[in-house]
Each structure stands twice: as C-alpha cells, then as structure tokens.
Amino acid sequence: MSRVAVLKGGRSLERQVSLKSAARVVGALERRGHDVVEIDVGSDLVERLREAEADVAFIAMHGRDGEDGTVQELLELVGIPYTGSDPFACIRCWDKVLTKHALVEAGIPTPPFYAFNETAFRGLGAAQALPEIEERLEFPIVVKPASQGSALGIKFARTAAEVPKALLTAFSYDSKILLERHVAGHDLSVSILDSPDGPVVLPVVEAIAHPDDDFYDFVARYEVGRTHFACPAEIGFNSASGAQALALRAYELLGCQGFARVDLMLDATTGESFVLEVNAIPGLTTTSLLPQAAEAAGIDFDSLISRVLELALARAAA
Ligand SMILES: Nc1ncnc2c1ncn2[C@@H]1O[C@H](COP(=O)(O)OP(=O)(O)O)[C@@H](O)[C@H]1O
Ligand SMILES: [Mg+2]
Structure with missing residues (x-):
C-alpha cells in the first residue's frame, strides 16, 4: 500500500x-x-x-x-x-494550437484552422484578414481560446457579423485563439488507458444533444441532463475503429502517459473523423466519459484508478 x-x-x-x-x-x-x-x-x-x-x-x-x-x-x-503525462506532453495537449500543428505535421486529420495572438489583432491588423479566413473556413466558424476545457469560451459564428463578438469571448479566456472549420456530425470522445503492455483504446463515447437545444448554443448542451452519452457510440464498426485509431495516434504523437481523452468530430456526410483536442487529465466524476468508457470495457472505477496509480509508480521505478 x-x-x-x-x-x-x-x-x-x-x-x-x-x-x-x-x-x-x-x-x-x-x-x-x-x-x-x-x-x-x-x-x-x-x-x-x-x-x-x-x-x-x-x-x-x-x-x-x-x-x-x-x-x-x-x-x-x-x-x-x-x-498521467509529463510536463512536455501536458503543454502540447493544453495548447490546442500546438496540438493541431503537431497533428497536421503527423498527417492526423484535424479541422482546418487559423490561430492568432491578441497582438496580431492589436498590432498587425489581423482583423483585415478575417474576410479571407471566413471564405476559406466557411460559416459556421468555430472560435475558441487556445487553452481551457469544458467548452469554456467557445462560440459558433454563423455570419461575419458574429465573428468579432466570438473573438472577444475567446480572448477573454486566453491571449491566443483559433478560428476553426465547423464539422457537422457526431461529437465523439475516445479515452486511452495505458497498461504495462502499452496503451489500450477504450470504447467510443458519443455526446448526443437534446433535440430541443439550439445547435449554436452548444454550451447549454453541456449542462446536466441536456446531453446524453452513448457508450459504445452507435456509429458503426468502421467509424468507431477509425476514430479509435486516430485517437491512439494522437495520444502517442503527443507523448501522453497513463491516460488521456481525445475529442473528435465524425463528419456525418463524409464519414471522416477529425481530432479536436487531447485532454491530458480527463474528468473522473460519476458522469465523466473516461470512467464510462472504462466501465464499458469491463474496468470498474476502482480498478481504473489503481491502474493509473500503479503505472505512475512503475514509471518512477524504471
Ligand atoms: N470544429 C468543430 N466543429 C464542430 N463542433 C466543434 C468543433 N470544435 C468544437 N466543437 C464542439 O465544442 C465542443 C468542445 O470543443 P473542444 O475543442 O473539445 O474544446 P474543450 O472541450 O476543451 O472546451 C466539442 O466537443 C464539440 O461539441
Ligand atoms: Mg473537448
């Protein structure tokens, strides 16, 4: 003990x-x-x-x-x-811009994006580039702070008129923001749990919005009871294994250890999955996704926590 x-x-x-x-x-x-x-x-x-x-x-x-x-x-x-992960992996996961550049370089699909610091708008006239960005990304455009979690500071801009306000919101959370192409489809999470034999990919979880919710006000969907979670996600074998393969590649690319949760969007039209971000310390509450996915794989919460602890001790001993 x-x-x-x-x-x-x-x-x-x-x-x-x-x-x-x-x-x-x-x-x-x-x-x-x-x-x-x-x-x-x-x-x-x-x-x-x-x-x-x-x-x-x-x-x-x-x-x-x-x-x-x-x-x-x-x-x-x-x-x-x-x-969990060491400082370098945490830094790469915490900063969505850094994560996405690494994903692009490795050929792992992530929605196209443009990222800017506050100084680009204040001192370099980045606002003048907005029409071109809007043309390339097409509406709706997702605007989010480079860091944060739980959908904090994220807005979907439907028109050019909505972009400045979305930028202001994102900048109130971080001095770096990104504008990202919106992917219409399934909101997926794939958790990874390490083992002495290497990382294990857990079943895919899908967040399903309440049918009455405003598509654009997705923050509300995160409120208790508004969204339900399907685990394993009913998206078919090919889409599920595709998302799992991408999640594992992202986990390994960023150098994660112990556990992590990869968030993805599955495009409903093309069937292609895109990695949005990697969470170095996923939620561990009774409603959190990693524990649900572990449960679906036959790993109860106490075993999950023991495993993560043992991996930390084994890493230190090595
Ligand atoms: N490019 C996108 N296309 C569609 N939905 C998105 C996109 N980016 C984010 N979202 C929605 O916002 C949620 C939170 O975004 P995410 O990038 O995972 O940030 P975080 O969870 O750190 O707040 C996603 O689970 C998804 O529902
Ligand atoms: Mg997320």
Missing part, C-alpha cells in the same frame, strides 16, 4: 469538476487500502508536498496548473512520482 497525495481543486475555472473527480479518486484509493493525503492546490503547494511525504501523487485537477504541466514540473522538482 502507498501513501498517496491527491492533488485537487486549484485556481482553475474547472475547480469544481476537479473537486468532484478528487472525491471519487480518494474513495477508490481508500477502498484499495492506500493512505491518502488530500492537497487543495494553492500557493503552499511545494511546502505541502514536502510535508506529505507521499510515495506518489494522484493529480485529480483539470484546467490551468493541473493540466498545463505546472504541477507536474513542481512534482518533478520535489521528486514525487505522479499520475
């Missing part, structure tokens, strides 16, 4: 989700007989980590600090093994 520091909360916009993930992780670890120390991550993190004298840290955080490589860097420094 190990002494496990569970890192939770933090300052991110996804703090509340993190607290729920952490509560569930703590339960699983305690049921397996581990000695758990909970740390709500703040300015005393380094001190608390040193005091905890933990054998390993379970990072149950989402968003800034936990998913962008910061906490991982501090754990490397303090010398405590930790779950």
Whole structure:
C-alpha cells in the first residue's frame, strides 16, 4: 500500500469538476487500502508536498496548473512520482494550437484552422484578414481560446457579423485563439488507458444533444441532463475503429502517459473523423466519459484508478 497525495481543486475555472473527480479518486484509493493525503492546490503547494511525504501523487485537477504541466514540473522538482503525462506532453495537449500543428505535421486529420495572438489583432491588423479566413473556413466558424476545457469560451459564428463578438469571448479566456472549420456530425470522445503492455483504446463515447437545444448554443448542451452519452457510440464498426485509431495516434504523437481523452468530430456526410483536442487529465466524476468508457470495457472505477496509480509508480521505478 502507498501513501498517496491527491492533488485537487486549484485556481482553475474547472475547480469544481476537479473537486468532484478528487472525491471519487480518494474513495477508490481508500477502498484499495492506500493512505491518502488530500492537497487543495494553492500557493503552499511545494511546502505541502514536502510535508506529505507521499510515495506518489494522484493529480485529480483539470484546467490551468493541473493540466498545463505546472504541477507536474513542481512534482518533478520535489521528486514525487505522479499520475498521467509529463510536463512536455501536458503543454502540447493544453495548447490546442500546438496540438493541431503537431497533428497536421503527423498527417492526423484535424479541422482546418487559423490561430492568432491578441497582438496580431492589436498590432498587425489581423482583423483585415478575417474576410479571407471566413471564405476559406466557411460559416459556421468555430472560435475558441487556445487553452481551457469544458467548452469554456467557445462560440459558433454563423455570419461575419458574429465573428468579432466570438473573438472577444475567446480572448477573454486566453491571449491566443483559433478560428476553426465547423464539422457537422457526431461529437465523439475516445479515452486511452495505458497498461504495462502499452496503451489500450477504450470504447467510443458519443455526446448526443437534446433535440430541443439550439445547435449554436452548444454550451447549454453541456449542462446536466441536456446531453446524453452513448457508450459504445452507435456509429458503426468502421467509424468507431477509425476514430479509435486516430485517437491512439494522437495520444502517442503527443507523448501522453497513463491516460488521456481525445475529442473528435465524425463528419456525418463524409464519414471522416477529425481530432479536436487531447485532454491530458480527463474528468473522473460519476458522469465523466473516461470512467464510462472504462466501465464499458469491463474496468470498474476502482480498478481504473489503481491502474493509473500503479503505472505512475512503475514509471518512477524504471
Ligand atoms: N470544429 C468543430 N466543429 C464542430 N463542433 C466543434 C468543433 N470544435 C468544437 N466543437 C464542439 O465544442 C465542443 C468542445 O470543443 P473542444 O475543442 O473539445 O474544446 P474543450 O472541450 O476543451 O472546451 C466539442 O466537443 C464539440 O461539441
Ligand atoms: Mg473537448
């Protein structure tokens, strides 16, 4: 049995989700007989980590600090093994622009996009390039901040008139944004779980919007009960295995470790899948997608958490 520091909360916009993930992780670890120390991550993190004298840290955080490589860097420094990906992989996943450039270079399909810093608009007249971008991407255009999760700051612009407001929203979350081609079709998530024999791809989950919901106001779809999830997704064998193959390639390309969740769109017309992003620390709440996918593959939550912890310890021992 190990002494496990569970890192939770933090300052991110996804703090509340993190607290729920952490509560569930703590339960699983305690049921397996581990000695758990909970740390709500703040300015005393380094001190608390040193005091905890933990054998390993379970990072149950989402968003800034936990998913962008910061906490991982501090754990490397303090010398405590930790779950999930290392700082470099976290950085590549956290920044959607960096992720997409890597995907394009590797030939993994991702929707076409243009990305800009605030300075490009302030000092370089990027706004003048908008008509050309709009022509190339075609409406509706998806505007999103380079970082963040849980659909925060994402807007679908239906017309040129809606683009400036969408940009302002995205810039209120990050100083870097992207404009991306909209893919009409199925909203898929493919989770990957590592094993001593290499990464295992879990069944595909599809998020299905409530029929009454406004297509453009998809943020509302994420509210409890508005969207339901089908696992395994009923999209046919070829589409499912295609999405799974892409997700595994993205996971390996970005250097993820332990676990991750890859979000994709399956084009309803062409049947082609596109990778949107990779989440280095997927949600672990009772309604989260990775635990649902693991369950569908016959891996219960406690076994999932044990596996992720053992992988962290094995990596440290290697
Ligand atoms: N290019 C796109 N085409 C269609 N829908 C998209 C596109 N990009 C994002 N979405 C929708 O927005 C959701 C969140 O986008 P995503 O890129 O996964 O960001 P995050 O989950 O980090 O907020 C997706 O699951 C999908 O429903
Ligand atoms: Mg996503």
